[in-house]
Each structure stands twice: as structure tokens, then as C-alpha cells.
Amino acid sequence: MSLAQRKRRLVSDELSRAALQLLARTGFDAVTVDEIAAVAGVSKRTFFRYFASKEDVVIQFLAEMGTGMRAELAGRPADEPPSEALRHAVLCSVHACAGHSRQALSVVRLILGTPALLARFLERQAQWRDDLAEELAARLALDPRTDLYPQLAAGIALTAFGTVLQRWSDSDGAEDPQALTDRAFAVIAPALDAVDGRSGPPADS
Template identity: 65%
Template sequence: MTSRPATTLAQRKRQLVADELTQAALDLLADGGFDAVTVDEIATAAGVSKRTFFRYFASKEDVVVQFLAALGAAMREELARRPADEAPSVALRHAVWRCVEDCAGHEERARKVVRLILSTPALLARFLERQAQWRDELAAELAARLGLDAGRELYPRLAADMALAAFHAVLQRWSAAGADGTDGGAGGGADGGAVEVAVLTRDCFAVIAPALDAVVRTPAAS
């Protein structure tokens, strides 16, 4: 039996600084706009030097990319945990919901961050780049669940694309709903954001479920 190596004090300190920088950056960028906020301002808000910032991140973009990487990891992990006999549409819906659930749990800042990503060309490009990586990971996981050949079958890649299109649609609708100061008309109360995202996710997957659950193997080339 093997055990994971214990985290050293230096590693814990490094992670703490990275977390402080990430939180400060996302708060400032979400409120002030990507172009207006400087690295100096982020470093000052986190209580570190500009030089320290660049030890952890190459640019402001990289802070947001790290945030996006966590979303993709959560989606893949949830899909891998779903029951093996669950319909693809249900498993993928839960995977996407797991990914956006954390956002809804921190609604005010998360809406602003998502809106920032979708409205800033440089960040949107990185977001789409990340989604391409997630598609390959989800396709591989789907292929393994269904006993398909990810390199030959069309279904895993197309299904992953559909799930990510639903994910993108949910984020767009959810983030736009709060732009005018309203809660989007769904849920309400302290957990209204979570309720709203759940409803949006359900509705999106209701549209694509028939295609997701029609698992058809690619005919062999003649």
C-alpha cells in the first residue's frame, strides 16, 4: 500500500499565496474590468510584491485560466463517479451541474467572473481553448464508460461537444441574468443562484438528451 506524500510547510505556504493572489485578482478583475486592473493593483490587494505575483502567474490571463482549469477537472471527476448504468444524458448533466454548482455557491463574484470571461476576447479565447481540452477528456471518459473506441467512434466526441455547448449556454444565460441587478427570475432567496443554474442545466439537457442517449456506433469503412 502506498500513501500520498505529506504536504510540506513550503508547499502549503506557496498554495496559500497562490490562493490569495487568485482571490484578489478575480475580485478586482470582476469589478474593475480586465484591461483596467493592473498587476500592481492585484499584488497590492493580495499583500505581496509584483515580483511575487510573477513567480506564480505569467499574466493576468493565467489567473483566470487557473480558475477555468478547476472547472474542467470537476466535470471530468463527476462523470467518472456516475453509476456505470446511468444514461449518458443523465451522467453528463450531473457532470456539468457539478461544474457550475460551485459557481452558484459564490453567486455574486462568480457571476462577475463568468461575465468577465465571456465578454473579454482574450479570456474567451483561453476559455474556448480549455473547453477543447475538456472535450477530449470527456470523450475519453464516455468511450470508456460505453465500451467505445474514442479514436474511431463519432459518438464520444460529439456527445462531449453537446455537453460543453449546454455548459456554455448555461453560463451565458446565468451570468447575463445578473447583469441588470436581477436574479434572473428563478429561485430567489439566498440560494436562488443555485436553483436557477439547476433549472437552466436541466432545461438545456432536456433539449439534447434524445441525441445523447441514442448511442450509435460508427459504421465500419467499406
């Protein structure tokens, strides 16, 4: 990155750090943009050069997760069962989102407990589902326009992701997110690996 890009990234990261700490401590609705800017040591005008709203500050926490999941899935061995490939893809984002720090836990609880943020999180997941489905279709030589499997499998994997985050949040960080992910995929693996989208409807008995 150029010097200007690095400077912009530093300011953006500092705004995000300050906002996440303040929002997690005080609550989303109770914090104003002016307060976030003051904590970060910038003007309100500077804040709006980087973010359009408070929601966007938090959503940056999620911004690269979908890209990371798809990249991880694309890098898995071609002969790996879909459930295992998807488990690794989801783990990539579980580690990024659930981490092991108290701040990460506070941010996850903030997102899951704030309707406006949860809505944005679900919007992101819809895009992630499409991206993962496209990657699965390529791995399995399926047509994502006609085969049901890629979208269904991606949706199941992301449901597991959301369930893991919710359980980790509800346990106040006591449960290990990787262990939760492993348990979740142990439940859904038979469905992911038994169907490849190429079978026709069941024959009449």
C-alpha cells in the same frame, strides 16, 4: 501537503481572490499587475512567481473544472443513460463556476465578456471535451479513434454548459443555474441517448 506547499497555496489563493475582485470591479484591461500585487500585499516579482499573466490568474478559477467533470462522469453508475451521466458531470462545474455568490457572477461575466479570457476558456473546453470523450468511450466500450459519438456527445454537453453560463450571466444571476442545466439537458437528452456511435450509416431507402 507540506508546510511550504500550504504556504504557496495560501499566497496563490490570496492573489487570485484579490485579482478577481479587482478585475471584476474595474475591468480586465484597466487593471495592471502592479495593482493586483498591491491589493494582495505582495510584490510584482512575487506575483510573477505564481502567475505568468493577468489571464492566468482568472483561468485558475477554471483550472480544476475539467478534472471535476471527468471525475464525476467516471463515478456515475455504469447503467445510467449518457444524458444523465453527462448532466451530473456538467452540474459539477456549473456549481463550481456559477455558484450563488455575486463574485462568481462577476467573474463569469468577466470571462465571457473579455475576448482574451474567453479564448482561454474555449481552449480549456477543448481539453475538457477530449477528456469527457475518452471517459464516455470507456463507459460505452467505444473506440474514440473511430467512433464519432464520444466527441460529439462531449461537445454537445459542453455547449450546454456554455449556454447555461451565458444565460445565467445575462440574467444577472436571477435564473437558477441548476434549473437552466436541467432544461438544457432536457433538450439534448434525446440526441445523447438515441445514438451510441456503434450504428453504421443509414440504409438506403
